[in-house]
Amino acid sequence: MTDTDDVSPVPAAEVAAWDYESDVVIAGYGVAGAAAAVEAARTGADVLVLEWTGSWGGAAAMAGGFIYLGGGTALQKACGFDDSVDNMVAYLNSAMGPGADETRIADYCQGSVAHFDWLVDCGVPFRAAFYSEPGWEPMGDEGLMYSGGENSFPFNTIASPVPRGHIPQMSDKKQGEASAGFILMKHLVGTATAAGARSVYDVRVQRLVVDTDGRVVGVRGRQYGKEVTIRARRGVVLATGSFAYNEKMVAAHAPRIAGRPAASVEQHDGQAVRMAQALGAGLAHMDATEVAIFIDPQQLVRGILVNGRGQRYVAEDTYPGRIGQLTLYHQDNTAYLIIDGDAHEEAVKSLSPMLMVGQPTWVCDSVAELEREMGLAPDSLQNTVAAYNAAAERGEDPLLHKKAEWLRPIGTPVGAIDLRESTGGFTLGGLTTSLDGEVLHVGGAPIPGLFAAGRSAAGLAAWGYSSGISLGDGSFYGRRAGRAAAAAG
Ligand SMILES: Cc1cc2nc3c(=O)[nH]c(=O)nc-3n(C[C@H](O)[C@H](O)[C@H](O)COP(=O)(O)OP(=O)(O)OC[C@H]3O[C@@H](n4cnc5c(N)ncnc54)[C@H](O)[C@@H]3O)c2cc1C
Numbered sequence: 001m002t003d004t005d006d007v008s009p010v011p012a013a014e015v016a017a018w019d020y021e022s023d024v025v026i027a028g029y030g031v032a033g034a035a036a037a038v039e040a041a042r043t044g045a046d047v048l049v050l051e052w053t054g055s056w057g058g059a060a061a062m063a064g065g066f067i068y069l070g071g072g073t074a075l076q077k078a079c080g081f082d083d084s085v086d087n088m089v090a091y092l093n094s095a096m097g098p099g100a101d102e103t104r105i106a107d108y109c110q111g112s113v114a115h116f117d118w119l120v121d122c123g124v125p126f127r128a129a130f131y132s133e134p135g136w137e138p139m140g141d142e143g144l145m146y147s148g149g150e151n152s153f154p155f156n157t158i159a160s161p162v163p164r165g166h167i168p169q170m171s172d173k174k175q176g177e178a179s180a181g182f183i184l185m186k187h188l189v190g191t192a193t194a195a196g197a198r199s200v201y202d203v204r205v206q207r208l209v210v211d212t213d214g215r216v217v218g219v220r221g222r223q224y225g226k227e228v229t230i231r232a233r234r235g236v237v238l239a240t241g242s243f244a245y246n247e248k249m250v251a252a253h254a255p256r257i258a259g260r261p262a263a264s265v266e267q268h269d270g271q272a273v274r275m276a277q278a279l280g281a282g283l284a285h286m287d288a289t290e291v292a293i294f295i296d297p298q299q300l301v302r303g304i305l306v307n308g309r310g311q312r313y314v315a316e317d318t319y320p321g322r323i324g325q326l327t328l329y330h331q332d333n334t335a336y337l338i339i340d341g342d343a344h345e346e347a348v349k350s351l352s353p354m355l356m357v358g359q360p361t362w363v364c365d366s367v368a369e370l371e372r373e374m375g376l377a378p379d380s381l382q383n384t385v386a387a388y389n390a391a392a393e394r395g396e397d398p399l400l401h402k403k404a405e406w407l408r409p410i411g412t413p414v415g416a417i418d419l420r421e422s423t424g425g426f427t428l429g430g431l432t433t434s435l436d437g438e439v440l441h442v443g444g445a446p447i448p449g450l451f452a453a454g455r456s457a458a459g460l461a462a463w464g465y466s467s468g469i470s471l472g473d474g475s476f477y478g479r480r481a482g483r484a485a486a487a488a489g
Contacts, residue, residue, distance in 0.1 A: 007274040009210040010220050010229070018218070020200060021231035022048035024485045025219060026239055027205040027272065030058025031181075032454025032474040033239035034188035036437075036482030038122065040237075041195035045486035049192070050203040050221065050230060052267050056189045057182070058241060059265045059426075059455075060471060064137035065180025066147045067475065068460075068468030070164035071109050073116040078128035079144045083162040085109045091159040092460065095148050096469070099285060099462030107435050108460055108476060115476050116166060123187040125169040133350070134297035136320060137179065137467070141169045148466025149319030153401035165468045184471065203228060208236065208275050208450070216279070216449035235449050235485030237437070239478060242455035243270025244289075244426040253286035254427050256328055262292055262424030264455075272456035276431050279450070282442040284458035286429035290465045291324035294422045295337065295358045299347040301406045303339030303417075304388055307331040310371065310380030312388065315402040321425075321465050328423045335419040336374065338367075338385065340411040360415025370414055385410050428465065430457045437481025449488060451481040 024040040026033045029051035041047045049056075070076060070088040088109040093100055120126065131138035131145040138145055147165025149155050168183040193199075202223050209218035209229065218231040243249040244257070244264040251258055261268075273283065293300075301317045305327075314326050316337075327335045337358065339347070344360065351357055364370040371381040389409035391397055397407055431439050431452045438446035439457075459473035 007207055007271070007278045009208050009278055012209050012211045012217050015209060015218070015229050018231040019228040020048060021233065022046045022198070023232070023234045024048070024237065024482065025050065025230050025232035026237040026482070027219060028058065028238070028240035028454070029056035029189070029199060030239060030241060030454060030474070031060035031185065031188070031471050032478035032481070033237070034185060034192055035475040035478030036237045036239060036453060036485070037192035037197040038188060038195055038482065039479040040482035040486040041192055041197040043483060043486040045234065047197040048230065049197060049199040050205055050219070051199060051201050052204045054201050056199065057185050059263065059268065060474070061182045061185040062177060062265070063179060063181030063471060064175070064467065065167045065170070065184055066137065066165040066468030066471060067119070067184070068147065068164050068466055068472035069112045069116045069166045070162060071112045073113050073166065075116065075126050075128060075143055075166055076162065079130040081162050083164070087159050087162065088112065088164065091148070091150055091155055094158045095155060095466055096461050096464045100464070101460070101462065104435065105460060108473065111476065118479070119475070122191040124184055126166060127169040130163065134301045134317065136297065137175065138167060139173060141171050143167050143169060147319070147468050149322050152318040152403060153315050181471065188475070205240065206271060206275070208279060210279065214448060216447065232449065234489035235451055237481045237485050238272035238276060238431070238439070238450070238452040238456050239454045240272040240456050241265065241268035242427045242430070243273055244268045246270035249273070250427065253429065254289050257289045257291070257425055257427065260424040261426060263290060264426035268426065268455065272452060273430055276439050276447070276450060276452065279447055280441045280443070281439050281447060282432035284429060284432050285462050286427070288428040288461060288463050289425045290321060290428060290461070291328045291423050291425040293320055293324035293327055293335070293419060294424070295417065295419060296347070296351055298350045299337060299339065299344070299358055299417070302343035302347045303337045304384070304410065305335050305337055306381060306384055308334040310376040310384050312384055312400055315397070315400040317402050317406045319466060321467060324423045324425065325465070327419070333421055333423055335422070337417040337419060338370070338381070338410060339415055339417065341413045341415070342411065343408065344415065358417040358419070361418040363413055363415040365412055367410070367414055370416055374416055426455065428455070428459070428461045430455060433457045433477070435480065436484040437477050438484060451485045453478040453481040
């Protein structure tokens with residue numbers, strides 16, 4: 001047994017001395033932990049954040065920085081978009097499902113405008129500019145972008161299309177390393193520190209300390225190879241991220257994503273879930289995952305995506321994360337982007353700086369030849385391309401409803417970009433919590449003294465996802481958890 005395998009609760013009576021103490025103890029200094037720290041400290045509570053690594057940030061500081069907000073935020077208005085709470089609810093109930101928690105979605109949408117204002121009040125800068133190009137994130141410092149396929153089928157038939165990906169302003173981004181998530185974190189941590197929150201680094205929280213009445217009164221972990229025990233006079237907030245890097249948990253709950261963690265950090269090892277499970281905590285959506293497909297959307301929209309049977313299965317102009325999910329889960333992780341020479345060149349030109357540029361594996365003078373080279377069944381790809389081209393000539397896509405602006409018959413030479421095994425992602429499931437961030441026992445009652453937020457908890461996303469949901473619900477419910485923990489005890 002390794003030292004992290006033991007998640008059994010530590011009886012408070014066995015604690016001889018506390019190494020640190022505070023009113024509110026927060027495990028993890030990523031987005032949920034920082035938001036919790038701000039709000040708990042603002043109530044006047046003494047707040048201590050324990051972080052495994054040597055610095056604050058977590059996955060959030062590497063993130064593209066989308067924060068999913070709407071209902072008529074000041075930024076949406078400044079960019080000329082009309083949104084409403086009901087419109088946002090209609091989109092999220094569909095896009096986050098099946099299995100979306102409609103009560104949580106309604107609560108989140110209701111508080112979304114105020115949450116944006118809160119972020120601005122914490123100093124997070126947003127530039128009132130809309131980025132209209134397909135992409136994973138704006139490479140410039142624009143503040144608003146579609147981040148969930150709101151303007152493509154089927155969502156454009158369910159709710160009025162409005163962009164809700166709010167992105168903090170940052171120049172000189174390096175996608176996947178230092179992007180707008182860093183700016184978000186810098187301001188949240190700065191605000192927490194100014195409000196009086198303290199932090200200790202290199203502390204890996206491993207177990208919960210529990211009183212005889214079942215109340216969580218602290219945590220135990222390791223710091224510089226030594227055991228440390230930390231007392232929480234009012235409450236403990238678990239904010240340590242997902243379980244994307246816990247192979248056993250992934251194998252047990254979300255095996256399709258096994259071996260392909262992405263958009264997460266190694267510290268996302270599921271420890272919070274396991275510690276709380278040891279106290280009887282309930283879980284939800286453990287099989288749900290975000291899934292990215294590793295190609296630039298500028299290429300996707302200009303081609304057609306086909307599966308191993310040479311058939312299209314998704315509108316190529318939708319949210320690329322939805323394409324990733326449908327590819328991994330419904331197409332056995334097999335996809336090929338069929339793109340002609342002109343479209344490929346145009347896509348490459350539009351990518352600046354060049355990011356995930358996929359190069360064709362096969363290039364042929366005809367679709368028939370390409371089909372043979374790729375080893376697809378005779379006529380499968382030819383029929384697909386013929387049907388697509390005939391409809392595209394008419395400006396239609398009756399099969400999958402790609403928008404007319406991207407419909408152009410596939411010409412020659414024609415290539416195929418091999419996207420087999422080109423997906424990765426992180427887990428979305430976790431602890432069940434109340435809207436105030438209380439961790440709920442499998443029986444439904446709150447576990448006294450225990451709170452959670454961020455990807456350690458089940459949030460807005462069930463099966464579906466949109467970019468910005470994690471920084472969105474992590475910061476939104478992190479705040480709630482921080483306030484509730486400060487008021488507990
Ligand atoms: C490249 C990239 C791009 C992304 N883009 C977006 C985006 O645009 N929008 C979006 O919504 N999401 C995005 N994500 C995902 C998002 O960053 C995470 O899902 C989100 O940060 C989760 O919030 P969290 O607070 O739960 O975890 P984190 O922000 O990762 O914070 C968890 C913290 O807990 C610490 N920790 C872990 N275990 C322990 C322990 N046992 N004891 C103490 N500390 C511990 C970690 O070191 C970490 O600092 C992206 C992620 C990456 C990597």
